[in-house]
Amino acid sequence: MNSCSFSSVCDVYDGGIVPSLNSPLASLTVSNTSFVGCCRARNVECTGTADNKKQPGRQNITDNGTNSFTWCEWSESKATGKGETYSDGTSNGGAIFMFGQSSATVSVSHCAFKGCVAYYAGGGISCYSIKSVEIVNNTFNACASETWIGGGVFVFTISTCVRISGCEFQNCMARERGGGLNLNNFNVSGTGCIPAANDNGESACVFDCNFTFCSVVNTVGGGMRCYGIPIAFKMRSIQFISCSTAANGGGLCFRPEKTEKPDDGFYCYFLFFHECKCRTTSTPYGHDVYYLDYYSSHLHSNPFYECYTTNSNDKRICYVYNYSSSGSWAYQHTEKKDWLKDKTIYVSVSGNDNLESCGANESNPCLTVKKAFEMCEIQISLAITLMEGNHQSEVAPIEIGEKKISVIGKGKDKSLIGTGALSSVGILFSVSTGHLGLLHMKVDCNSSANPSSPSVVVVSDGSGSLSLEDVVITTSKTGGYVMSSSVFVVVLSQLSMVGVEIKDTNITRLQFCETEL
Incomplete structure (x- = not known):
């Protein structure tokens, strides 16, 4: 082979030329030939499914x-x-x-x-x-x-x-x-x-x-x-x-x-x-x-x-x-x-949702977590701080949507959040494509409005994510009822848990990332 030029020739196994010599006596001589940008080009593909x-x-x-x-x-x-x-x-x-x-x-x-x-x-x-x-x-x-x-x-x-x-x-x-x-x-x-x-x-x-x-x-x-x-x-x-x-x-x-x-x-x-x-x-x-x-x-x-x-x-x-x-x-x-x-919005059991700028500081906190979310001025990267106490005064689901929010308590023995006054199946948070973080708190999966009904703390369409850090998950008996089924998380694309404790036998069903635990 003499005076040839190979430019940008790529193949699955070898680039440029692949000599095929069928006899041990055969030979190939290459002279005055250039190879520019030649390469092996092997494609690797791995494709599974969400379930497999x-x-x-x-x-x-x-x-x-x-x-x-x-x-x-x-x-x-x-x-x-x-x-x-x-x-x-x-x-x-x-x-x-x-x-x-x-x-x-x-x-x-x-x-x-x-x-x-x-x-x-x-x-x-x-x-x-x-x-x-x-x-x-x-x-x-x-x-x-x-x-x-x-x-x-x-x-x-x-x-x-x-x-x-x-x-x-x-x-x-x-x-x-x-x-x-x-x-x-x-x-x-x-x-x-x-x-x-x-x-x-x-x-x-x-x-x-x-x-x-x-x-x-x-x-x-x-x-x-x-x-x-x-x-x-x-x-x-x-x-x-x-x-x-x-x-x-x-x-x-x-x-x-x-x-x-x-x-x-x-x-x-x-x-x-x-x-x-x-x-x-x-x-x-x-x-x-x-x-x-x-x-x-x-x-x-x-x-x-x-x-x-x-x-x-x-x-x-x-x-x-x-x-x-x-x-x-x-x-x-x-x-x-x-x-x-x-940037953090403060929530206290002694707060006031009717204040024009509630949550701006510890002296003027909001009363409910739902109001605190409304007070967030931008849609992502914010925090809500729960002061000490029992925060169970919500009456309707809190829509997270596409936001990225961290709710931060004062400790799992000091700040409690739960489905509280939510009626029927108590959905506390609804996340679509956003992210919710719950940190340093106790989470009570029980609705006082209908204590025999299951409660859902976080629900998502499947593409939302959740992180839990230093959290206790529990239920409480109200009015003599024992909950037959309590769901904590439903269908999340991503979940991380650090320092999470699960207490009480009343929690009979936990569903994380489409997998029941």
Whole structure:
């Protein structure tokens, strides 16, 4: 073969040419021939159903191709090699590892990753130097990076599209950076992703995700770390609940790649932080957020749009930027408490729903939880604080809809919420596509209006999600009745529970995520 040219030739097995020599004496001589952009292009596809998830085993993908995983699951899948480079397929990506092909894409949706571990990067998923990554509507539970980065997911050097959306990261851990999610150095712009229901095809985004009890042992980004992010990058509708790190950014650490700001000036929209912290006893930099702007020699404007926290500490956010002093460079640390807004609506058994601004502070609380939801000024990323007492005065279901709301009590022995005065089948919360968090409280599944009737605390059309933390679920006998059936949760797409106790034999039916327990 002489003076030939092969350009962008890809095949399932080999790119360019595949010689087939039928005799041991046969030979092929190739001279003055070029191969440009040739590759193997093997497509991996795993498709299960909501009721029957596939278990494909650990995936080590180093070929070009279109790779898709839908309704699949991995349990305790591990990458146990001891390599310490991102290209090592034995030590990165406990369940899925992808590396090094310019045309390779991966889509992971409606999948579950439980207890997956990588020695180096990406306890659940590791994607390095490929074209496109879309990780949508998945759960990562107790996944970990043993020595380095990205407890749940690690994404590095992507050329076209990075979309992380609708994911739950629960109890994920990394040794050094990004307890739940770590995104690194991807140079994308414009609208590289195919538009989805909740975005316009942004080429780099993290939307509608929850990080609960994620942590980093040593350094930064207990929930999420985004390093070297492009101007096009957006974060929207994300909750960080009880995430932590030993050093900086208990909830979030991020650093833009360039000095320019986005057109509207914002990277972060509708973020919510609750009880995130830096565990250091010396100088904590950003219990909620650690924002690094290494390339700027001046203080940028606020990059947060309608972002909220329940943390009143002055060190809840730390902004770091370069400044010149006597010809040498150093870093200026500035606490910017006002960049994250205080936002919680207070509810008390002695409150008053008729006050024009009820719930704005502890001195003027609302009386009912339903009224508190009405007082929420935006649809996502807010908190409602239950003061001590028995909150069972609701008379109609509370519609969550598409909102992301956390209802936070003062303790499971101090704040009680229940179906109370609800008549007939008592439905307390109705969630459609939103998320409800119930934290630090007792939940009573009993309707005093009709105590022999079953009660439902949370009902959903199947796409809503719920998280429970430090909660006691119980029932009470009223008027001599013993409830024959008490349903706590009905049909949820995602559920996380931490420190949940179930008491009383009256609770005879619990239904979680279409599965009766």
